[in-house]
Amino acid sequence: MFKSVHEKPGKASDMTVLVNGVEIGAWNGETVASVLLRAPGAGRGSTVSRTPRLPYCQMGVCFECLVIVDGNASMQGCLVPVAPGMRIESQHGPREISK
Amino acid sequence: MHVDVIIIGAGVVGAALAYGMALKGKHVIVLDGADRDPRAARANFGLVWVQGKGSDAPAYSALTRQSSDLWPGFRHELSKIAADRIDYERPGGLVYCLSETEYAHRAAINERTHNQGAQADTEMIERGALEHMLPAVGLGPDVVGASYCKLDGHVNPLQLLAALHRAVLVLGGRIEFRSPVKAISPVSGGFRVIGPHGELQAPRVVVAAGLATPALTEPLGLAMPMKSERGQILVTERIAPILPFPGSGLRQSADGTVMIGATNEKIADTSVTAASATKLAQRATRIIPALGSARLVRQWAGLRVLPLDKTPIYAESTDYPGLFAAACHSGVTLAAVHAAVIAPAMGGSHLPEDLAAFSNGRFNVQKCA
Numbered sequence: 101m102f103k104s105v106h107e108k109p110g111k112a113s114d115m116t117v118l119v120n121g122v123e124i125g126a127w128n129g130e131t132v133a134s135v136l137l138r139a140p141g142a143g144r145g146s147t148v149s150r151t152p153r154l155p156y157c158q159m160g161v162c163f164e165c166l167v168i169v170d171g172n173a174s175m176q177g178c179l180v181p182v183a184p185g186m187r188i189e190s191q192h193g194p195r196e197i198s199k
Numbered sequence: 200m201h202v203d204v205i206i207i208g209a210g211v212v213g214a215a216l217a218y219g220m221a222l223k224g225k226h227v228i229v230l231d232g233a234d235r236d237p238r239a240a241r242a243n244f245g246l247v248w249v250q251g252k253g254s255d256a257p258a259y260s261a262l263t264r265q266s267s268d269l270w271p272g273f274r275h276e277l278s279k280i281a282a283d284r285i286d287y288e289r290p291g292g293l294v295y296c297l298s299e300t301e302y303a304h305r306a307a308i309n310e311r312t313h314n315q316g317a318q319a320d321t322e323m324i325e326r327g328a329l330e331h332m333l334p335a336v337g338l339g340p341d342v343v344g345a346s347y348c349k350l351d352g353h354v355n356p357l358q359l360l361a362a363l364h365r366a367v368l369v370l371g372g373r374i375e376f377r378s379p380v381k382a383i384s385p386v387s388g389g390f391r392v393i394g395p396h397g398e399l400q401a402p403r404v405v406v407a408a409g410l411a412t413p414a415l416t417e418p419l420g421l422a423m424p425m426k427s428e429r430g431q432i433l434v435t436e437r438i439a440p441i442l443p444f445p446g447s448g449l450r451q452s453a454d455g456t457v458m459i460g461a462t463n464e465k466i467a468d469t470s471v472t473a474a475s476a477t478k479l480a481q482r483a484t485r486i487i488p489a490l491g492s493a494r495l496v497r498q499w500a501g502l503r504v505l506p507l508d509k510t511p512i513y514a515e516s517t518d519y520p521g522l523f524a525a526a527c528h529s530g531v532t533l534a535a536v537h538a539a540v541i542a543p544a545m546g547g548s549h550l551p552e553d554l555a556a557f558s559n560g561r562f563n564v565q566k567c568a
Contacts, residue, residue, distance in 0.1 A: 147437045148454050163436075163496075174436050174494070194455045196439040197489050199337045 102137040104130070115184035126182040133158060133165040133177035135188065147194040166191055202228050202401040204546050205392050207380050207415060210240035211356065211530040212537060213407035214363035218277070219542025221370035228399060229367060230378040230392065232411060237427070237469060239409055240530060242501020244432060244460045245356040245452070246445060247532050248292060250321045250348035254308050257315040258556035259510040263529070266536035267350045273535035274354070280369055281362035285354065286453035292351025293446040295486050297341045305346040321348040335441040339485045353445035355452060356531050383415055385519050405545050406524040409504045416524045421516045423524050424562050428503040429468070430461035431475040435493040449483055457493060459483045469500045503528055507562065513541055514559040515550045
């Protein structure tokens, strides 16, 4: 699992976000995808093959980091900056659009 | 290596012809164009479509139906030989009508097609019945109904193209990419084909080079009258299944993306425009308003290959026996019949008499009259 370069013993993180209900420290300027890379078990199942996925390209093109952010599904985690108290949830399966 | 046939063009037409010939044991070499050439095979919408095709050309309508019926078997065999997945479904297809005028227009097209002898497999569906067919979506207020043809289907066209390429190799053929042909010259016993690959010789040459076809065949007196037409397409993110039927201009792929198409523009470059994106998105959301909340992930343009009367051309040179050319708008729909019928004829004999309606000679009618 990855570790933030900002993480130092005895130094608090800039904020806390929730990943699948578990609090995790995050730093100003980082993205949801970068948080996902150090949150245990925060992968998702591919909507096509159902195989496990983690954020990959970090620049908006591969769509491997799709995630539910504050209730909005299929967000590209690498394009969303973190905010204090943000609720991040793993997305399993494709997004549903309302009727 | 002895070569039976050189096929110029590795798009969906050339590749299906090469595959069909290789199935018959022919040694084929396929020469593909440059990376930046316009590529309808990589830009198209992926319908395997019957309704409306050849409504003014009975032979084309019949050929389309034949190919549509061959498609399930064609896909099964190709998928096995290429050891590759090809997403294909044939649940029937819809053409949505957003006004009484559009509804009446579609009904007239169906009537005309049936009157020329085609079976009545396309029917008009009124709004109420359409709602039952599409339980997962709400239709916009403008939707009057749709035309439904039970023969229609759709395929992932990129998987189709990749499988054809793979199958040609599995069957012992060769494909040379980035090999735009400069010229074809007749030599004793066949033709010499000149390009970056060097010089190749074979007793038969088939030109299936899309919009580049006339420039290769016309110096040898084989006319291939065609024009191009730009089409732009939008695609959404993957969403849960909402559309069980492909539609003209609106289909959900097996992967969940919704494709929205396509424009018809008299423009010869493949750039995209905001105006077309707006137009396409507006029509799609008039059909299914909830699509307004789906994110678009990509927009692209391709150039249709349109024979002047929109009907396919399968031509054989009378001056130079062994020189053939093929061009059509619907290379995906016709892929099955290209592999099963056109390829064996171009690869080893002559074009059969019952394909005369597709010869390039039809364009000379005015001169004869």
